[in-house]
Structure formats: structure tokens, C-alpha cells
Amino acid sequence: MSRLYVVSASTRPASAGRPLAQWVAELAREHQEFETTLIDLAEVRLPFHEEPEHPSTGSYVHQHTKDWSAAIDAADCFVFVMPMYNGGFSAALKNAIDYLYKEWQSKPVGLISYSSGTSGGAPAIEMLRPVLARVGLRPAATLSVPGIEHRGDTEGRFLAEPLLAQQAHGVLDSVADAMEERRALEGTLQG
Numbered sequence: 001m002s003r004l005y006v007v008s009a010s011t012r013p014a015s016a017g018r019p020l021a022q023w024v025a026e027l028a029r030e031h032q033e034f035e036t037t038l039i040d041l042a043e044v045r046l047p048f049h050e051e052p053e054h055p056s057t058g059s060y061v062h063q064h065t066k067d068w069s070a071a072i073d074a075a076d077c078f079v080f081v082m083p084m085y086n087g088g089f090s091a092a093l094k095n096a097i098d099y100l101y102k103e104w105q106s107k108p109v110g111l112i113s114y115s116s117g118t119s120g121g122a123p124a125i126e127m128l129r130p131v132l133a134r135v136g137l138r139p140a141a142t143l144s145v146p147g148i149e150h151r152g153d154t155e156g157r158f159l160a161e162p163l164l165a166q167q168a169h170g171v172l173d174s175v176a177d178a179m180e181e182r183r184a185l186e187g188t189l190q191g
């Protein structure tokens with residue numbers, strides 16, 4: 001089993017994407033490959049990056065950084081569930097990534113974007129790719145969900161049509177495949 005962290009990347013109190021992240025985490029819990037944790041950046045509440053040393057040193061002064069480092073270090077892989085703001089990814093997601101370095105290295109990440117508009121936030125995923133490359137995160141499959149504000153039921157649960165559910169499973173499967181490849185590679189290197 002791989003420890004998968006689903007990261008909800010909006011810090012807005014009434015995030016329309018939070019039910020989507022919760023739904024993705026539920027799907028992941030049904031997936032035999034994953035032991036799943038949902039992390040909501042609105043609850044993590046990281047301040048703007050304020051560490052004196054470069055993250056690659058792993059030398060942290062603040063307790064919130066040490067806690068964030070321990071959380072991300074414990075994960076094997078991720079799915080980022082990310083809003084698009086003004087054509088890009090959320091500042092909270094960039095800040096959460098910038099805090100750390102080694103903790104992200106070589107770990108697969110599935111990317112699920114969303115937006116009000118018809119793009120479903122696909123441009124935000126493209127904007128994120130060079131950032132992921134810098135910290136060594138390995139992008140797996142992606143999915144973009146348009147019209148996010150119209151996808152909740154009256155109890156705030158995410159409503160997914162069968163095709164979307166199939167696509168979300170595809171993202172999880174791609175992360176599972178990347179984990180398998182990573183384990184095979186590590187086995188080869190050790191052997």
C-alpha cells in the first residue's frame with residue numbers, strides 16, 4: 001500500500017472545491033493501492049514562507065514548518081485538488097510547495113483542477129508543471145472539472161456523473177502505476 005495524501009488547495013472558507021477533494025479522498029479510500037489522508041490547506045494554515053534557510057537544507061525554525069515537513073515526508077504520493085484563480089494555481093498551493101524540498105522529491109502527484117468556467121482550470125495545471133519539476137514531484141494523469149459551483153448537492157456533497165468518476169479513477173490508477181514503477185526502480189537500484 002502507498003500512503004496517498006489528497007491535498008485540497010483552496011483556503012477559502014466556502015471553497016466550492018472542498019467537496020470535490022472529499023469525494024476524491026473517498027474514491028482513493030476504496031482503491032486497494034492506497035492508505036489515504038485528506039489534507040486541507042485551509043486547516044493547515046501555513047503563513048507565507050518565512051524560514052531563514054533554503055528549504056533544501058531541511059533546517060527549519062518554525063514549528064508549523066516542522067509539522068508540514070513531517071506530514072509531507074510521511075506521504076508516498078499525492079493528488080492535488082486545485083482551484084484556478086486568474087488563470088493560475090492558488091497562492092496557498094505554491095506557498096505550501098515552497099516550504100519544503102526533499103520531502104517532495106520523486107513522489108508521484110495526480111492533478112485535479114477545477115474552476116467556474118469551461119476550462120476546469122486546465123491552464124493552472126500547465127502553470128504548475130515547472131514548479132513541480134523544480135521540487136522533483138512527478139506529475140501523473142490530470143483531470144479538469146468545469147462549472148465547479150454547480151456540482152454540489154444540498155448537503156454540500158460533490159455530484160459526479162459516471163464519466164467524471166471514471167476519469168477520477170483514471171487519475172488514481174495513474175498515481176498507483178507511478179508508485180509501482182518507483183518501487184520497481186528502487187528494487188533494481190538496491191538489487
Ligand SMILES: Cc1cc2nc3c(=O)[nH]c(=O)nc-3n(C[C@H](O)[C@H](O)[C@H](O)COP(=O)(O)O)c2cc1C
Nearest residue numbers: 010012015016017018083084085086087115116117
Ligand atoms: C481570486 C479568484 C480568481 C478566479 N479566477 C478564475 C478564472 O480565472 N477562471 C475561472 O474559470 N474561474 C475563476 N474563479 C472562479 C473559481 O474557479 C471558483 O470560484 C472556484 O470555486 C474557486 O475555488 P474554491 O471555491 O475552492 O476556492 C476565480 C475565483 C477567485 C476567488
